[in-house]
Amino acid sequence: xxxxxxxxxxxxxxxxxxxxxxxxxxxxxxxxxxxxxxxxxxxxxxxxxxxxxxxxxxxxxxxxxxxxxxxxxxxxxxxxxxxxxxxxxxxxxxxxxxxxxxxxxxxxxxxxxxxxxxxxxxxxxxxxxxxxxxxxxxxxxxxxxxxxxxxxxxxxxxxxxxxxxxxxxxxxxxxxxxxxxxxxxxxxxxxxxxxxxxxxxxxxxxxxxxxxxxxxxxxxxxxxxxxxxxxxxxxxxxxxxxxxxxxxxxxxxxxxxxxxxxxxxxxxxxxxxxxxxxxxxxxxxxxxxxxxxxxxxxxxxxxxxxxxxxxxxxxxxxxxxxxxxxxxxxxxxxxxxxxxxxxxxxxxxxxxx
Amino acid sequence: xxxxxxxxxxxxxxxxxxxxxxxxxxxxxxxxxxxxxxxxxxxxxxxxxxxxxxxxxxxxxxxxxxxxxxxxxxxxxxxxxxxxxxxxxxxxxxxxxxxxxxxxxxxxxxxxxxxxxxxxxxxxxxxxxxxxxxxxxxxxxxxxxxxxxxxxxxxxxxxxxxxxxxxxxxxxxxxxxxxxxxxxxxxxxxxxxxxxxxxxxxxxxxxxxxxxxxxxxxxxxxxxxxxxxxxxxxxxxxxxxxxxxxxxxxxxxxxxxxxxxxxxxx
Numbered sequence: 001x002x003x004x005x006x007x008x009x010x011x012x013x014x015x016x017x018x019x020x021x022x023x024x025x026x027x028x029x030x031x032x033x034x035x036x037x038x039x040x041x042x043x044x045x046x047x048x049x050x051x052x053x054x055x056x057x058x059x060x061x062x063x064x065x066x067x068x069x070x071x072x073x074x075x076x077x078x079x080x081x082x083x084x085x086x087x088x089x090x091x092x093x094x095x096x097x098x099x100x101x102x103x104x105x106x107x108x109x110x111x112x113x114x115x116x117x118x119x120x121x122x123x124x125x126x127x128x129x130x131x132x133x134x135x136x137x138x139x140x141x142x143x144x145x146x147x148x149x150x151x152x153x154x155x156x157x158x159x160x161x162x163x164x165x166x167x168x169x170x171x172x173x174x175x176x177x178x179x180x181x182x183x184x185x186x187x188x189x190x191x192x193x194x195x196x197x198x199x200x201x202x203x204x205x206x207x208x209x210x211x212x213x214x215x216x217x218x219x220x221x222x223x224x225x226x227x228x229x230x231x232x233x234x235x236x237x238x239x240x241x242x243x244x245x246x247x248x249x250x251x252x253x254x255x256x257x258x259x260x261x262x263x264x265x266x267x268x269x270x271x272x273x274x275x276x277x278x279x280x281x282x283x284x285x286x287x288x289x290x291x292x293x294x295x296x297x298x299x300x301x302x303x304x305x306x307x308x309x310x311x312x313x314x315x316x317x318x319x320x321x322x323x324x325x326x327x328x329x330x331x332x333x334x335x336x337x338x339x340x341x342x343x344x345x346x347x348x349x350x351x352x353x
Numbered sequence: 354x355x356x357x358x359x360x361x362x363x364x365x366x367x368x369x370x371x372x373x374x375x376x377x378x379x380x381x382x383x384x385x386x387x388x389x390x391x392x393x394x395x396x397x398x399x400x401x402x403x404x405x406x407x408x409x410x411x412x413x414x415x416x417x418x419x420x421x422x423x424x425x426x427x428x429x430x431x432x433x434x435x436x437x438x439x440x441x442x443x444x445x446x447x448x449x450x451x452x453x454x455x456x457x458x459x460x461x462x463x464x465x466x467x468x469x470x471x472x473x474x475x476x477x478x479x480x481x482x483x484x485x486x487x488x489x490x491x492x493x494x495x496x497x498x499x500x501x502x503x504x505x506x507x508x509x510x511x512x513x514x515x516x517x518x519x520x521x522x523x524x525x526x527x528x529x530x531x532x533x534x535x536x537x538x539x540x541x542x543x544x545x546x547x548x549x550x551x552x553x554x555x556x557x558x559x560x561x562x563x564x565x566x567x568x569x570x571x572x573x574x575x576x577x578x579x580x581x582x583x584x585x586x587x588x589x590x591x592x593x594x595x596x597x598x599x600x601x602x603x604x605x606x607x608x609x610x611x612x613x614x615x616x617x618x619x
Contacts, residue, residue, distance in 0.1 A: 011464075097442045098442070099442060099443075227461075227462065228461045228462070229461075230461070231456050231459050231461060232456075234453055234456065235453060235456050237441050237442065237443060237445065237453070238436075238439060238441065238453060239436075239439065239440070241400075241405055241434075241436065242436060242439065244403075244404075244405055244425060245403060245405075245429060245433065245434045245436075246429055246453060246454070246456040246457055246509070247425045247426035247427075247428065247429030247430070247456060247457035248425060248456070249424075249425050287443060287444075291444070291445075291446075291449070292443035292444060292445055292449075293445075293449060295464075
């Protein structure tokens with residue numbers, strides 16, 4: 001028997017390293033901002049907060065408030081956004097067998113953007129579990145669009161992938177046209193274009209733990225649910241018929257994977273706007289460095305995506321402080337060259353035909 | 354070993370009947386080829402037997418159980434399919450691809466067991482691709498890819514192996530190599546084999562039983578000598594041919610005559 005089949009140990013080691021990097025990024029991002037707070041201080045604060053440490057406080061209560069009430073919700077929110085988008089990207093790339101697929105490919109982004117824009121026009125302010133109208137409208141807009149795309153693509157009891165991609169493109173274009181119309185009429189309908197652009201370029205807008213408490217079950221549940229489909233997505237690499245030959249219930253799985261990916265994406269865009277590049281590039285970077293096996297790809301993408309957005313948001317709010325750069329700008333500026341480097345360096349390049 | 358019973362099966366896509374009242378009985382351990390012109394329903398029949406398509410009428414029984422009532426996972430544990438065309442979008446290694454054949458036996462959140470690894474190892478040894486294990490699938494030649502797909506199917510430990518034109522797009526060396534391999538699996542492992550074949554002469558060398566389809570109906574069913582006659586071939590393919598004995602094996606060998614196509618004008 002060959003000994004090279006040891007997959008499990010390698011997997012655990014890789015995930016452990018990525019996990020350490022992920023946690024480190026959380027601490028680092030908490031340390032910087034308008035006020036710098038030293039890393040050791042943050043460690044001690046966290047440990048005492050978690051009741052592991054019982055030493056006299058060597059930090060001010062202002063520092064504690066800044067860390068736990070202001071920065072940490074935003075940092076954790078960024079981590080959720082990144083993990084959700086990267087997982088959704090990996091799910092869609094695997095299911096659709098399309099390297100160009102990203103979490104937005106079946107219309108979630110267009111739906112969320114239109115939902116958010118309509119919310120900006122409405123003179124309603126509400127507070128539902130810590131969320132205003134905009135994130136709720138964006139969330140519902142994303143989900144409604146995916147359901148519409150899925151129904152348009154359906155033929156009999158099947159939903160062919162090509163139909164999904166085409167329906168996603170057409171519905172996105174239609175919603176985009178409505179967006180463009182609303183924006184062109186902004187003066188008359190009282191739409192603040194600055195806010196629309198801000199949403200379209202992506203900004204982490206998490207201000208409370210209450211919001212985290214709502215997003216957490218969606219994102220964590222979605223990521224664990226995605227892991228359940230790791231084998232199935234590997235089977236989908238052989239195509240839908242190939243997957244069926246391997247005992248996969250194709251239409252059933254397709255619906256569940258689309259639902260999971262869409263829910264993750266909708267959760268992310270509701271608190272962050274449309275952050276591009278994460279969902280496309282992170283799964284590719286992971287696949288290029290660790291291989292295409294979804295058992296590694298899915299959890300590694302979640303951790304890498306989380307760390308990536310946390311660091312990108314750190315740069316977004318510190319580089320030109322007190323001004324904030326849209327985080328979507330940072331993800332693209334860092335992500336693109338890194339991806340090109342991977343594409344050129346790695347031995348596991350892609351076969352595009 | 355597994356037996357297959359196809360009873361009065363009809364099938365159509367959106368328009369037009371593709372298969373018309375097909376009845377076939379395939380005994381455990383048989384090796385059968387499905388022949389016929391393009392569009393005669395060979396691939397459709399393979400897809401019906403693998404449960405990818407459902408008959409509009411009639412039924413298919415796998416060891417006595419109606420295929421429609423079996424779930425995909427139990428079908429995948431009994432029969433494996435080597436498809437005609439395959440494209441794998443991401444850079445899997447050969448070992449990873451063959452391991453996909455174990456999916457019907459895996460549960461979520463678990464890793465492969467020793468049994469799974471042994472089964473993959475055996476399948477690769479049997480097909481003779483062990484040394485390709487770490488190679489990337491997309492770097493392989495057509496013949497090597499076909500062997501990898503065969504090994505993946507064998508890793509499923511099937512009792513029935515379905516092949517859809519396994520030698521199409523291969524050079525003659527690889528054609529013979531793949532067919533020798535399939536024959537060996539039949540003889541040594543006792544696999545029941547059903548293969549759609551486009552090359553009549555190649556099929557005549559390796560299969561004991563042939564089913565000739567024309568426009569979705571069974572035109573002839575029997576030994577190569579019974580099925581591959583000048584008359585049946587003229588009827589099925591609208592082509593005039595000569596059939597003589599193969600100089601070495603004595604099995605029927607078809608010689609195409611140039612300029613003899615008398616297919617009715619469309």
